[in-house]
Amino acid sequence: MYVYDQYDQTIIEDRVKQFRDQTRRYLAGELSEAEFRPLRLQNGLYIQRYAPMLRIAVPYGLLSSKQVRKLADIARNYDKGYAHISTRQNVQFNWCELEDIPEILAELSTVQMHAIQTSGNCIRNTTTDQFAGVAKDEIIDPRPWCEIIRQWSTFHPEFAHLPRKFKIAVNGAVSDRAAIEVHDIGLEAVNNEVGELGFRVSVGGGLGRTPIVGSFINEFLPWQHLISYLDAILRVYNRYGRRDNKYKARIKILVKALTPEVFAERVNAEWAHLKDGPTTLTEAEVQRVAAHFVDPDYKTLQDQDAELAALDAEHPGFARWRQRNTFAHKKPGYVAVTLSLKPTAVAPGDLTDKQLDAVADLADRYSFGEVRNSHNQNIILADIEQAQLFTLWGELREKGFATPNVGLLTDIICCPGGDFCSLANAKSIPIAEAIQRRFDDLDYLFDIGEIDLNISGCMNACGHHHVGHIGILGVDKKGEEFYQVSLGGSSGRDASLAKILGPAFAQDDVAGVIEKIINVYVEKRDDEESFLDTFRRVGVDPFKERVYAANN
Template structure:
């Protein structure tokens, strides 16, 4: 993983000192709320419903065991003993005291972490596949490219005050686990007929109040021109993006208004001044960054298929866990393991200080001291020897993070909702818990198969409900909390937005609604179909008829 040099360290320590003085002045009455607002947003600090929320940057989801231990210590000292993994792979603290935030940032700086540009109208986290560097279907490791973008975008003076927030995702595999088509910019690594590396560029994706799937405006961008082309896109957005209405300020609105073709023409025109300029990447620069992402000291192992099959036969619980939470690795004899932060009764994505401490220890013992956060709000040990999977499984069970539900209905993506967020129209966490409790039969979950269920407490769509196979949106109806259901969304390759089922539902009937939706799928599916396949084949009407016939 990337390691700070003296300049990186100096910059973040200076930022901490600067923010400490800003908070001191605010608490002394020398700065107003309005004056503090841009200063705190530049440091990842929000004022939520009950307390400040601090969003800590985790570039492309990668953390060391040392950083994990520091997060555990911070949650004990300054919060309520837990942290939250966001869909941007960042870490959020929901209960820090305002006067403690400079101390938290100072402690983060000791382990090369910060909260810079995790909020505000700037380029935020660049995300990627949680299995980057180890996935069997990977064409190129996207992490060096994410780090190059991070270094280019952090403190970029021209893009520090964009019309609206801005997010970039990079995919380097056959499968798109980075959801590039629903980001402001999505980059897919590709090779041309000559075998040269480049990027397919999507622009104008995003969820929120106006969900839009991005448009590919460049089918092959040579890697040398990655930053010059990104510069051109951001300049066009900065120049033409709306600033008079924040609901129409995202780049997706500009791309739609101009049309993707016209937007691409304006990018090409701007790029003509930038191409081959100072931001052109060289092999030397790419090699410099890539050296931070070399393979760890893998052993020369063989796959343990026979031994694992015997363990599966002897321990059905292990077999289920291995089927759902363990994925193939590029190196023989290794596997990547997802730790489920979705056990019933726990807010999806929450992890306690004690769990963090133990996860750090497990990372040191089983996975070269490294942990990843996923877009799905889980954590990953990416380099586990297959011969040690059974040992690891037993320890993860004791820790409460071995629920074999990755990719299943109860692996719910969920924003904090009205329990924490001042923007939310409705609570999200109780809905997630109620659905998890209704679908607590693991045999039934395995029979249903892969389903993405995403929940957002408001139209900002932090739970990405638009691209869930089943999406749930909290809405306000005359002061009461109701929930709108959509079906058929997908964030993977050829992304799609869900279709709204119909009028919204009261909180207490939501498990019944989801059960009826699943019932239609189970009755209508063919043997080889997953939920999304069945929905696309039969359409929304059979689901609508079942759900509303039973609720009127």
């Protein structure tokens, strides 16, 4: 992973000193709330319903065990003993005291971490595939390119005050596990007809109040011009993006208003002034960054298929876990393992300080001291020897990480909702728990197969409900919490937005509604057909008829 040089470290330490003084001045009454607000946002600090929330940057979701231990210390000493993994692969603390924030940032700086650009109208954390660097279907390792984008975008003076927040995702594999088409900019690694590397560029994707799937405006951008082209996109957005209405300020609104074709023309006109300039990437620069992402010291191993099959037969629980929570590795004899943060009765994405310490220990003993966060709000150990899987499974069961539900209905993406967020219309966490309790039969979950269920507490869509196979949105009806259900979304390749089923439901009815939806799917599916394929084939009407007929 990327390691700071002295310049990086000095910048972070200087920022800590700066914010310490800003906080002191605010608490002393020398800065007004209006003056302090942009300063705290620049350092990842939100004022939520009950306490400040601090969002820690985790570039492209990659952490060292040392950094995970520091997060455990912060959870223990400054929060209520837990942390939350966000859908941007970051880490959030929900119960910090304002007076402690400068000290927290100072502690983070000792392990090369910070909270810069995790909020505000700037370029946020660049995200990617949680299996980057180890996936069998990978064209390139996207992490060096994410790091190049991070270094370009951090403290970029021209893009510090954009019309609205800005999100970039990079995919380096055949499958899109980075949801690039629902980002402000999505980058997909491709090779042209002569094998040269470039990027297919999507712009104008995003969720929230106006969900839109992005449009590809460049089918092959040579890698040398990545930064200059991103510069051109951001300049066009900065120039033409609306600032009079925050609900219409995202780049997706601009692209839609201009049309993707006109937007691309304006980008190309701006790019003409930047192309082949100082930001042109060189082989030497790419190799400088890529040197931080070399393979660890893998052993020469053989796949353990026969041995694992024997363990599967003897231990059905292990077989289930291995089927759902392991992912094929590019190296023989290795797998990537997902630690589920979705057991019933735990807020999706939450883990305690003791669990954070346990993750760090497991990473050191099993996975070269490295940890990844996924935008699905789980944890990944990317380099596990197959011969150690059974032992690891036993430890994960003890620590609460072995729920065999990755990719299944109860592996729910869920925002904190009204339990924490001051913007939320309704609670999200109790809805997730009710659904998990309703679908507590693992045999049935496995029979249903892969389903993405996403829950958001408001239209800001932090739970990505628009792209869930099943999406749930909390809405306010005359002061009461209700939930709107939508079907058919997808964040993968050829992304799609879900269709609203109909009128919203009361909280106590939601789990039952989901059960009726699943029953229709089970009745209508062909052979091994997925939920999404069945929905696209039969349409929304059979689901709507079942759900609302029972409620009339």
